[in-house]
Amino acid sequence: MYRYDEFDAAFVSGRTAQFTDQINRRISGELSEDQFRPLRLMNGLYLQLHAYMLRIAVPYGTLSSRQMRKLAHIARTYDRGYGHFTTRQNIQFNWPKLKDVPAILRELGSVEMHSIQTSGNCIRNTTTDQFAGAAADEIIDPRPVAEIIRQWSSLHPEFSYLPRKFKIAMSGSPNDRAAIRFHDIGLQAATNAAGDIGWEVWVGGGLGRTPMIGKMINSFVPNEHLLAYLESIMRVYNRYGRRDNKFKARIKILVHEEGLETIKGQVEAEFAEVRGGVLTLPAEEVDRITTYFAPPQFKAQPATRIDVAYESIIDPAYGRWLDNNINSHREPGYASVTISLKPVGGAPGDATDTQMDVVADLAERYSFDELRVTHEQNLVLPHVAVADLRAVYDALVGSGLAEGNTGLITDMICCPGLDFCALANARSIPIAQEISRTFAEPKRQAEIGDLKIKISGCINACGHHHVGHIGILGVEKKGGELYQITLGGDATEQASVGKIIGPGFEAENVPGAIETLVDTYIAKRESADETFIQAYRRLGEAPFKEALYGNA
Amino acid sequence: MGMPKLVTVQPAHDKLRALGILALNGMFDEMDAVGVLRYATSDVLPGDLAIVSSFGADSAVLLHLVAQVDPSMPVYFLETGKHFAETLAYVETLKKHLGLINIHAIHPDQADVQRFDPAGTLWETDPDSCCHIRKTEPLEPITEQYGGWVTGRKRFQTVERGVLPHFELTSDDRIKVNPLAYFSDADVNKYKIEHGLPEHPLFAKGYKSIGCAPCTSVVAEGEDPRAGRWRGLNKKECGIHFDFNGAIAKPVTAAAKHTLWKDGAFIADPFHDWSETSDPATASYTHVPLSVFLANREAFLANPHPLGLLVSPGERIEDVEADLGRFASVAIKFPAFSDGRGYSSARLLTQRYHYANEIRAIGDVLQDQIPLMRRCGINAFVVTHEPTREALIEDRLPEVALFYQPVGATEVPVGTRPFLRRAS
Numbered sequence: 001m002y003r004y005d006e007f008d009a010a011f012v013s014g015r016t017a018q019f020t021d022q023i024n025r026r027i028s029g030e031l032s033e034d035q036f037r038p039l040r041l042m043n044g045l046y047l048q049l050h051a052y053m054l055r056i057a058v059p060y061g062t063l064s065s066r067q068m069r070k071l072a073h074i075a076r077t078y079d080r081g082y083g084h085f086t087t088r089q090n091i092q093f094n095w096p097k098l099k100d101v102p103a104i105l106r107e108l109g110s111v112e113m114h115s116i117q118t119s120g121n122c123i124r125n126t127t128t129d130q131f132a133g134a135a136a137d138e139i140i141d142p143r144p145v146a147e148i149i150r151q152w153s154s155l156h157p158e159f160s161y162l163p164r165k166f167k168i169a170m171s172g173s174p175n176d177r178a179a180i181r182f183h184d185i186g187l188q189a190a191t192n193a194a195g196d197i198g199w200e201v202w203v204g205g206g207l208g209r210t211p212m213i214g215k216m217i218n219s220f221v222p223n224e225h226l227l228a229y230l231e232s233i234m235r236v237y238n239r240y241g242r243r244d245n246k247f248k249a250r251i252k253i254l255v256h257e258e259g260l261e262t263i264k265g266q267v268e269a270e271f272a273e274v275r276g277g278v279l280t281l282p283a284e285e286v287d288r289i290t291t292y293f294a295p296p297q298f299k300a301q302p303a304t305r306i307d308v309a310y311e312s313i314i315d316p317a318y319g320r321w322l323d324n325n326i327n328s329h330r331e332p333g334y335a336s337v338t339i340s341l342k343p344v345g346g347a348p349g350d351a352t353d354t355q356m357d358v359v360a361d362l363a364e365r366y367s368f369d370e371l372r373v374t375h376e377q378n379l380v381l382p383h384v385a386v387a388d389l390r391a392v393y394d395a396l397v398g399s400g401l402a403e404g405n406t407g408l409i410t411d412m413i414c415c416p417g418l419d420f421c422a423l424a425n426a427r428s429i430p431i432a433q434e435i436s437r438t439f440a441e442p443k444r445q446a447e448i449g450d451l452k453i454k455i456s457g458c459i460n461a462c463g464h465h466h467v468g469h470i471g472i473l474g475v476e477k478k479g480g481e482l483y484q485i486t487l488g489g490d491a492t493e494q495a496s497v498g499k500i501i502g503p504g505f506e507a508e509n510v511p512g513a514i515e516t517l518v519d520t521y522i523a524k525r526e527s528a529d530e531t532f533i534q535a536y537r538r539l540g541e542a543p544f545k546e547a548l549y550g551n552a
Numbered sequence: 553m554g555m556p557k558l559v560t561v562q563p564a565h566d567k568l569r570a571l572g573i574l575a576l577n578g579m580f581d582e583m584d585a586v587g588v589l590r591y592a593t594s595d596v597l598p599g600d601l602a603i604v605s606s607f608g609a610d611s612a613v614l615l616h617l618v619a620q621v622d623p624s625m626p627v628y629f630l631e632t633g634k635h636f637a638e639t640l641a642y643v644e645t646l647k648k649h650l651g652l653i654n655i656h657a658i659h660p661d662q663a664d665v666q667r668f669d670p671a672g673t674l675w676e677t678d679p680d681s682c683c684h685i686r687k688t689e690p691l692e693p694i695t696e697q698y699g700g701w702v703t704g705r706k707r708f709q710t711v712e713r714g715v716l717p718h719f720e721l722t723s724d725d726r727i728k729v730n731p732l733a734y735f736s737d738a739d740v741n742k743y744k745i746e747h748g749l750p751e752h753p754l755f756a757k758g759y760k761s762i763g764c765a766p767c768t769s770v771v772a773e774g775e776d777p778r779a780g781r782w783r784g785l786n787k788k789e790c791g792i793h794f795d796f797n798g799a800i801a802k803p804v805t806a807a808a809k810h811t812l813w814k815d816g817a818f819i820a821d822p823f824h825d826w827s828e829t830s831d832p833a834t835a836s837y838t839h840v841p842l843s844v845f846l847a848n849r850e851a852f853l854a855n856p857h858p859l860g861l862l863v864s865p866g867e868r869i870e871d872v873e874a875d876l877g878r879f880a881s882v883a884i885k886f887p888a889f890s891d892g893r894g895y896s897s898a899r900l901l902t903q904r905y906h907y908a909n910e911i912r913a914i915g916d917v918l919q920d921q922i923p924l925m926r927r928c929g930i931n932a933f934v935v936t937h938e939p940t941r942e943a944l945i946e947d948r949l950p951e952v953a954l955f956y957q958p959v960g961a962t963e964v965p966v967g968t969r970p971f972l973r974r975a976s
Contacts, residue, residue, distance in 0.1 A: 007954060010954055011952060011954045011956070014952040014953060014954055015952050018950045018951065018952055021950050022920065022950060025939070030939050031939075035889075035918065035920075038889070038890055039920055097579055097580075098579060099579055121890070121892075148972070151956040151957070151972050152956060152957045152972060153957075154956050154957075155924075155952060155955070155956070156957055156959075157895060157923075157924040157925075157927035157928050157955075157957075157959055158892070158895040158896055158899055158924075158928055158959065159892070159895075160892060160895075160924055161889070161890050161891065161892025161895070161921075162892055235896050238892055238893060238895070238896050239893055239896050243865075243891060243893075273904060278958040278959075279957075279958065285972070
């Protein structure tokens with residue numbers, strides 16, 4: 001993992017002191033709320049009507065056990081005993097007091113964490129594959145470059161007041177687990193003809209009220225020019241992105257309105273000017289940062305094989321967990337474990353202070369002190385010896401963290417919705433809870449197989465509903481809540497945006513509608529190997545529409 | 553009823569307006585009613601806070617808080633002339649029990665009552681007007697005397713009050729303090745029992761929210777506690793509690809003599825703005841808008857006087873690249889501090905075109921952005937915002953002195969530090 005040196009530590013404490021001063025000026029009245037808002041947002045502090053919400057950066061989703069324990073401590077001491085892991089691999093606390101925020105930031109600083117740029121119209125946390133550095137299918141570990149981007153973008157003087165927020169996601173593997181085509185910039189590891197590893201650059205993707213799939217703007221940018229290329233895109237966006245309408249201010253609209261070729265021309269012209277300048281990234285620097293992310297000292301493991309079929313007979317719940325929550329590791333004898341934060345009837349992505357402590361202990365004992373946060377709002381122990389899986393599972397069972405549902409219908413992404421969020425039009429957590437109760441039966445989940453449901457409580461789409469195989473969008477209609485259903489979204493390399501299937505449903509009818517869709521899929525699929533999204537692509541929307549609304 | 557008042561109310565609390573009431577709401581535990589009231593009386597509005605109490609079913613709780621914090625705080629009671637006899641007796645009971653020494657009864661204007669409600673039946677035909685002459689109108693001159701008032705409103709009481717915070721700013725710049733905002737029905741009852749507070753005589757008979765006698769009825773089990781008020785009418789509030797406006801006014805900025813900050817001091821500014829009467833051939837020490845310059849390029853190039861250039865957001869510095877040497881000063885306009893286009897213009901000027909004369913920021917120039925502007929090459933600032941002026945003079949800009957990214961303007965590599973690390 002990356003370790004702060006004196007410079008990084010001094011930078012974060014300088015930023016904490018600066019923000020503490022800004023808070024004090026706000027409390028004294030020297031700063032108006034209008035003036036304070038962008039300052040606090042740039043440090044992850046939102047103001048909802050009754051309480052502040054503090055969002056803490058988890059750079060590229062990587063945590064140590066010490067950091068996780070600190071998050072547990074903050075949840076316990078300054079909040080209400082829990083935190084919420086977000087789709088940008090961060091964590092947010094919903095009830096801190098303004099006066100406590102400087103103390104929380106000092107606590108975070110002591111474990112090399114901060115909340116810099118987790119909000120506001122600036123470059124946000126760079127997200128990546130939760131299995132980075134562990135996945136068997138990886139071309140390169142994206143985290144060293146993600147860390148370099150983090151440093152380059154931190155308090156960037158030119159790009160702190162962009163037209164709108166800016167999100168970068170990276171994938172080091174051809175199987176995109178970071179939804180890079182739905183980010184302002186997506187970076188996909190690629191190899192050129194000479195065999196060098198570099199980055200395929202996608203631009204203009206996004207969700208929100210105007211979902212767009214990113215477009216490839218450059219098929220290969222080598223590491224040494226990556227920052228110069230990113231700066232070129234940022235400058236074009238900062239100068240020409242729309243500022244007249246908040247809803248049209250993201251780069252996706254600029255790319256869409258001007259056309260990819262125009263933007264590409266502007267970016268290339270800018271790149272021609274800055275290429276080879278101060279941002280040229282020396283190979284030694286990449287190497288230096290990469291050493292922080294060197295693989296841990298894996299031990300040669302005895303040829304342990306787990307017979308999942310056998311285990312499933314002995315202990316079905318354990319067998320199910322092995323089946324779904326284990327990802328293959330590049331190192332023989334090791335596996336990555338997904339810890340589900342989606343218990344039946346729970347709020348997706350929430351973890352209590354006790355659970356965070358348990359997970360920290362497990363990471364320390366079984367996973368070389370490393371943890372990951374996934375954009376699907378789960379946690380990951382990236383490097384667990386196969387021989388230790390049973391022990392890890394048993395410890396998770398005791399803490400209500402052993403749900404073996406990763407990738408299944410109950411593993412939903414869900415935004416906080418009207419229960420917390422000032423922007424929401426409808427509740428989303430209760431919908432997720434009700435759906436998970438409806439499909440609680442493990443056998444039924446197994447029969448359904450891979451199916452991603454994603455739920456947003458408003459058009460801003462924090463719950464990624466556009467890219468759910470089944471998406472659910474809460475809207476306000478005549479003072480009540482109504483839920484629109486979309487089908488066919490996909491956040492991976494086969495990116496697609498879901499289509500609205502028909503008129504919306506009242507909250508109490510949503511689980512029934514999902515059951516109808518699922519039953520239709522099961523009745524029409526070619527075999528159990530054909531997943532929901534594959535079946536939808538083959539069949540189109542007609543049979544699903546007919547099942548939901550009848551033959552009109 | 554009188555005409556609406558046309559006289560502008562003078563806001564007595566500039567500081568409070570600027571303070572932003574919402575910020576206060578993050579400072580207290582939800583149930584810390586005493587803390588909220590104590591802070592309100594000692595820090596927010598010392599000696600300038602009053603209470604209006606209905607002496608209804610739950611009033612004892614708030615008045616008990618007042619007695620703990622300051623028994624001499626003014627308490628006003630709207631003596632509408634329509635109260636239950638039990639309520640009037642209860643005023644005396646509480647006064648004695650709690651030791652409150654500053655209770656005043658407010659009566660409606662008798663002329664208004666004679667004129668609009670001679671038969672005393674207005675409550676039946678037009679309850680809104682009845683409330684207006686008996687509550688809203690008599691209260692107005694009283695509230696004008698205070699910077700704020702304390703209310704006993706609670707979020708659970710009605711759906712409309714479900715979003716009530718501890719502190720609100722009304723549109724006439726007064727503060728409403730709601731110490732009990734987060735108390736539930738059970739919390740109120742618990743508090744009454746724990747502190748042995750005397751009960752309103754009608755409470756035991758099923759009245760949960762008590763106002764004037766004609767408009768108050770018994771509330772059934774499980775009903776909204778205020779359901780017994782104006783029963784059968786689409787009316788929830790009497791009018792004295794409207795205004796949930798949390799808006800915060802901008803602090804007034806004082807005019808200053810020298811507004812140009814350059815080389816560590818506010819100095820006289822030789823430049824003026826371009827105006828409609830300016831002439832390209834004769835203008836001198838004027839910041840010429842970029843578009844005007846392009847339209848009259850020949851005339852400006854023939855003009856012998858010192859000139860400046862005004863670059864507004866959206867204008868391309870590239871278009872005047874060849875003529876930059878003509879200008880003694882470039883002014884970059886920041887129409888709002890949140891508009892970051894000027895940073896790109898400044899970097900292009902200094903780094904790409906190596907422009908080395910004055911680059912000044914004009915418009916919404918505030919202390920929190922000045923360090924970023926400097927890093928992009930801006931070296932002069934036109935500043936009217938008073939706290940920013942003070943911060944510049946006292947050399948205490950809120951700044952992180954360590955930089956990650958090289959921008960190529962002001963920073964130097966940190967010793968033997970690797971790539972990306974810089975100090976100011």
